[in-house]
Amino acid sequence: MTTKVATGAETTDADLASESLVGNRDAFGQIVARYQSLVCSLAYSATGCLGQSEDLAQETFFTAWKHLGELREPGMLRSWLCGIARRAGGIAGVRSLGQCRYDRLGLR
DSSP, X not given: OOOOOOOSTTSOHHHHHHHHHTTOHHHHHHXXXXXXXXXXXXXXXXXXXXXXXXXXXXXXXXXXXXXXXGOXXXXXXXXXXXXXXXXXXXXXXXXXXTHHHHHHHTOO
């Protein structure tokens, strides 16, 4: 199902989450568009690496898509996405141990 969702400020996170749950890909696309900058910023803060932050942002939205049915309060979508991004960033930070930060500073 790919019916259009109203765009603009009148479309709430809860509306977009509900529409996404019934298979509306346009609604989930609007979620991504609405929160992509925020999620990328959180991921970059965790990794210090643009490439890794882009991968983490993609992973965050993929995880959100797969687990959207577990979102208890659709109005809290923003906080839920941030939590996913922070957990993914924490895991990536442990895996990379700040690899990009050190590379930028010439310490490796």
